[in-house]
Amino acid sequence: MFPICFILFFLFLSTSNAAVQDFCVGDPMGPESPAGYSCKPVTKVTIDDFVFSGLGIPGNTTNIINAAVTPAFAAQFPGVNGLGISAARLDLAPGGVIPMHTHPGASELLIVARGRITSGFISSANNVYYKTLKKGDSIVLPQGLLHFQVNAAKIHSVAFVSFSSPVPGLQILDFALFANNLPSLLVEKTTFLDDAQVKKLKAVLGGTG
Template sequence: MVLFLLPLLSHSADNDPLQDFCVGNLAASPSLNGFPCKSASSVTSDDFFFDGLSKEGNTNNTFGAGVTPTNVLAFLGLNTLGISMNRVDFAPGGVNPPHSHPRSTESRIVIKGNLLVGFVAIDNKFYSKVLTRGQMIVIPRGLVHFQQNVGKGKALAFTAFNSQLPGAVVLPKTIFAANPSIPEEVLVITQFWG
């Protein structure tokens, strides 16, 4: 029986990297776990540097929130490393609408302001907390969550993901901007769920 379980145990975590790095080559098609590697002879120090998180995001939009993603598509040095980050800026009252990350757990730390952060578990239990500067929360992979600036001034948070490309399913966009549209009668019927 033990010999039968050994192969299962050996596949229960991510594989150890077989190389120091694999700076992504966006010109090539993505492979199973990222992009093919840029030629090692063409890798430079700049491939491991990204300054996009130093710039305030645009909050002049419907939600009053600006997300600066730093995934493998923006920062090729992250390719195959299994990590990424976002900077999220909030205007007063701004909201990062309900969304989920299908490929990643999220951890969030508040740098400035007061953020109401909440998520809903599969059993529909709602967990929430108002976070202030220096406080952190973890949101399990795939669960629907949101953030709202409940302070008087701007707010800023950084998120970290255990995926180079966590993906984002933004519920309002997914439901109301689907192409082609979700049939209206389906949306009307489902509003009475539960």
């Protein structure tokens, strides 16, 4: 006869396994929260929810920053929803730059796959950490801190990044300042830029006011 402790142990295993939820494939049609999307019914989940092919496709770098970001976040890759991970591809043409930006919801790990990329971040104490990375090098960029990427090669450079959240969030500093309707006078006061420069940047980035 089994001791009562063994019986309780096996009972615990059986009940806990029954309560385990293996995954929470996101339902992009539902509401999004900082934690991701609500779960798609398991009966509607397929293998395609766990596969994403977009990172193998070069992004279109014909734009003002000569760069492109291909995200594999919960919205594009439902299988990562709820798993605490996501990814993206960075394409930087010669002269390309990913401007100063933050990810409020995740830290970032970047791996250079082609070319050379200068990347770094600014700490909350305003200390600057940056380095030019070659193929195979990686850099970690802490959650919430301003950081950037600049193509340091004369060829098209590529990096792959992973995030510690399926919904890392994104705020680009230049667009936050100059691509909205915040009155120019307030932008000038808070950035110490003159009126002509603020108006010029608003015109380039589509801001008003």
